[in-house]
Amino acid sequence: MIDGTSPNVARDAGGATARLNAFGALEASELADLRAAAGPERVLGAEDTLWREGDRLPGLSLLVEGWAASTMSFGDGRRQMLKIHLAGDVLGMPSLAMTAAAETLVALSPVRVRSLPLYSLGHLFESHPRLAAMLFLVSQEERVHLMDRLASVGRTGATQRLAAVIVHLRDRVERSFPDTGDSFRLPITLEDLADLVGLDTGRTRQALDALREENLAGWSGDRMTILDLDALRRLSDLPARQVVDDPAWLPAGE
Amino acid sequence: MIDGTSPNVARDAGGATARLNAFGALEASELADLRAAAGPERVLGAEDTLWREGDRLPGLSLLVEGWAASTMSFGDGRRQMLKIHLAGDVLGMPSLAMTAAAETLVALSPVRVRSLPLYSLGHLFESHPRLAAMLFLVSQEERVHLMDRLASVGRTGATQRLAAVIVHLRDRVERSFPDTGDSFRLPITLEDLADLVGLDTGRTRQALDALREENLAGWSGDRMTILDLDALRRLSDLPARQVVDDPAWLPAGE
DNA sequence: CGTGCACTTGACAGCTGTCAATGCCGGTGG
């Protein structure tokens, strides 16, 4: 592995199963076809760009290992980080609906990715309806995540926003790597974190200090440590989202 | 019709086709099954609630006619409006991934809705993969929309944010009702608009005045009038998103 | 030992939210 902190739970089928399994166990034939569809692994370095907003989307990518981020930039250079992607995430789905990529995708650390050709997506909807429905559900989950972020950024102040981001991150890391303790690696710069929260670096530092001061969370070097998750969540004022287990309406596997 | 301003383009199959047709024409059998799956029409009054965040989601709803909004509220009463729904929208999809509804859904005007039972969603993925893929694409489009909003709210000031919201609204109204001119009905209160943009009513009024001052847009009573769309879009600093026409990878219709 | 990059800190202006006072309008009840 490139990096010592990514357990291989996400490697089953090139990084896709960690997220999909949340909505029900994958069957053997589904897994096999997923494996077959994904292209060979490619390795990219930190700060490499998979694609830029405005580009024609080259296709979907499965993030097998490492950290990546999607961002949107404004004309004056301001940048909003939309999401940090972890191993197991499928990259590029939103832009499928558009003629040009809506987001820029950059590696935050060295990453390993496998591309997923578009025709195989069509095949997937035809041959594996249950798998397609799971992909659909992952997208709905992302929508909820974005809605949470929008509400947080639109209606709360610096510290509260930062708390929300940290809690979200922790929940996602925990779900991908269930054995994560109260601290996880977060290999980004302060400016990246500021872009993620929607603040400048000065205010982000202040907010971090505030969280540290109240023994809620600490960030040193590239490691985020949660000191009081419940209090952080209360501060963020967002409910703990619980992903549905195995929706009754899912088509049966074949 | 309840209200004089909604053309019936969206009524083909109970409100779903306006959005789905964007990604390719629906076939006869697809249409017929959609029609059959949707429940009877229900009429709700303005300010009626379809469901509240935290509720168990009663199921999907097709918005046949009228305006609705999804919102998220914080403990202290602050509220973020996530989206204004138009006739043709499918309501409730994000919460499918969760055990409890993530958003509150309220009618902004009298509305007509048809419920779409969950088991029929499973059937849809099995029997109409092409239709399922279109529903998938609609979700991706929504993700891009949320990403745009997040970037706008996170990184731009009051007037710019308001401009972005107005442009987004116009684009969506225009797409659902192609014969819309430079003005459309927007039956919401100033406070609703403020909740949508992520501002208070005072600042929203100021921003509206600023747009009016520069002959970009005007809002009087319940009607929004676009005076200079290009300038508005430039101000918002978000690219004009172009929805993909007929993706090559879509499964063939049967 | 220099150079560059990221981080830290602080002053300051500008923007935004809160709050309160006022006006407007439609609906209700006398």
Add this chain to the structure above:
DNA sequence: CCACCGGCATTGACAGCTGTCAAGTGCACG
């Protein structure tokens, strides 16, 4: 018909929060 009331909109004062900018620090790298 008229007085009253409640909801919504408008406006302004004010404090507080946030972004910009600049200077200084520490560290990794060459």
